[in-house]
Amino acid sequence: MQSPSEQTFTEILEDNKDRIFRICRIYAVAPIEPEDLFQEVVFQIWKSFPTFKNKSSISTWIYKIGLNVCYSAKLKLEKNNHKMDRLESIKFVPVDVPRDEDQQDKYQALQDCILKLNEIDKSIIILYLEELPYKEIAAITGLSENHIAVKMKRIRKILLDCITPKLK
Amino acid sequence: MFEQELNEEWQELKEIWRNSSRTKKINLEMSGLINELKGKMSQFEKDAITRDIKQITSSISQFEKDSIAGDLKKIMASIHKILRMLGIKKEK
CATH class of the missing domain: 1.10.10 (Arc Repressor Mutant, subunit A)
Incomplete structure (x- = not known):
């Protein structure tokens, strides 16, 4: 059973996953994959979610995190030799x-x-x-x-x- | 005419952009994801705490060293003062 805040988090993520992925895809240049950037954005949204105070709209907040994280995660990945643990609960299925x-x-x-x-x-x-x-x-x-x-x-x-x- | 061409070109770019997220379907298994994020968060917190402890430990030991050196200096100065008062000269 999810708590109300977890419920809100999952709804926000579900509603915004495509726009987050579009941003990640543009920043991801091989060997960095958009999937790596995507999960980093999800983690940062989760981390900063308790401090989100509705001062801005959800989409403004999501875009801010998405752009900042994709930029900084790309630098981090380049520094760490592109190593990053994947979150198993996020699956990317190629569209048929x-x-x-x-x-x-x-x-x-x-x-x-x-x-x-x-x-x-x-x-x-x-x-x-x-x-x-x-x-x-x-x-x-x-x-x-x-x-x-x-x-x-x-x-x-x-x-x-x-x-x-x-x-x- | 030129304006119209420009608009069409932008519409095409926007279309390419919109379609860019349609190459993969993202399936989020939410309850599992929240557990994973909580685990990742506690690892992140553990790493941060370890980093802080390391920093505090190193700064404490430097602080202790400085403090002992300061105390020794004061003690030595007091001993010399007492010796001077007693008229005992330092051995040469």
Whole structure:
């Protein structure tokens, strides 16, 4: 029997697992796997869950943890020779659909271009692709809405310049 | 026209992004996961405590050494003072 807080934790995790995985996937460059980053994010959410005080929305809090943890866990994994204990209760099952090489290539191009950005621009574009409003992106990154709008103009241009030739 | 092309390109990028989590289905076995996280947490706490104890132990022994050295200095100074008062000169 789960306690009420454990119940809430599991609901939050279930509702947000896909968005967490998308962030982990973009940060994971071989030999680091998105699965390793994902479980680190889950552990950090669990650790900081008792201190979550509803000052921000759940999704703002999840995105903050996801972005910070993926960035720092990647550095930690690189330092520790990519060793990390896996949580057995999280299973990643490949989806049984025909492999779409074209989609795969496009995703690879998107990842390459995003990874070329600096850390803050990377976070902003990830949140933009998640279709968050500037207000929420500002709350997550700690920048002002105006600053986000100005930065977005520049980031969009950099990203499109990088990806357009790759998609054609 | 250019604006429309740009919008289409962004829509395509957003679509690629959304689909990126559809390559794997994530199954969370919740009660097992919570037990694992609690175990990992206690290991994390144990590691933190061990680290703290190590740090405290090393700082205590340095503190003790400094304190003994300080006490010895004071005792020696007092002995010399008493010897001087008694008129006993140091052996040369």
